[in-house]
Amino acid sequence: MLIGIMSDTHDNLPAIRKAVEFFNERNVDLVIHAGDYIAPFVARELGKLKAPLRGVFGNNDGERDGLRKALGIEDELIEVEADGMKIAVTHGTNEVLVKALAYSKLYDVVIVGHTHRYEIREVGRTILVNPGEVCGYLTGVKSVALLDTRKRVVEIFNIETGELLGAMSV
Template sequence: MLVGVVSDSHDDVASVRKVAEFLHRSGVEAVVHLGDIIAPFTLRELAKGVGVPIEGVFGNNDCELELLLETARDVNARVSSWPRIIQLGGRRLLLMHGKGSAEVTVEVAHALAESGRFDGVLYGHTHREELSYVRGVLVLNPGPISSALGGPRLALLDTETMAAKLVRL
């Protein structure tokens, strides 16, 4: 299963549209958003563009949580607090955003991977890409969608092989 992995859109609708178009053309079967969607209209734009189910978590800047949940129900998306454990393509993935310093967020992501309880630990928040393996567990941060934060960036994840590719648009 090919999965698009995104994070930190921060209401940059132009970049969200670019990313959604790329993911649609890439043939992804699902999209994971790792937080800081910000406003419901951003989630709606992403969903409209990709046309596949979206799984996500809230970020530290997401403040309209009830409206995000309502929008998610309308657009074939599921968003909740983190950490969140999901099954995609037969793989057990832990989704998280992060909080506080980038260093602590990375340390937490790596510690979760070290546990060996997941096939992948996917996180956002730091606005920095990461594609690594800790004891055979994928640790992935796609970087930000928002162009103001260095994006648009995203990742493609093949759940069959657990290989990922970082993409900059």
């Protein structure tokens, strides 16, 4: 399964459109959003995804009822299973929770956002993935990640240039 991973879209509709195009061009099977959509009107662009969307709330998602209705956002923490891999998704605001998930040995991958900085690193036997920010507001880099559960590889890409920013085997 090819999973698209995004976070911190912060209402930037042109950037969201680019991320959606990136995922659709690669025929991802699922898109995971690690929070900070901000407002329900982002559903116009996210609704153009060919793949289903699953996501969590971020600390800036104040209009939760609207986001729940527009996008089906579930909670602040979700689990996804794909090709035998267990994945936990949370926004990453609570660093204690992130460490607990990573060191629990229950998950192969833990996906977070919040810092707006892309990162792939090992924490114990778990891979921690932060796709960075789609919006590009803090770092100037608009990035997303791809997780190939069959090849067991995660890669981070700049959605404006297509440049590979980092990769790691899971």
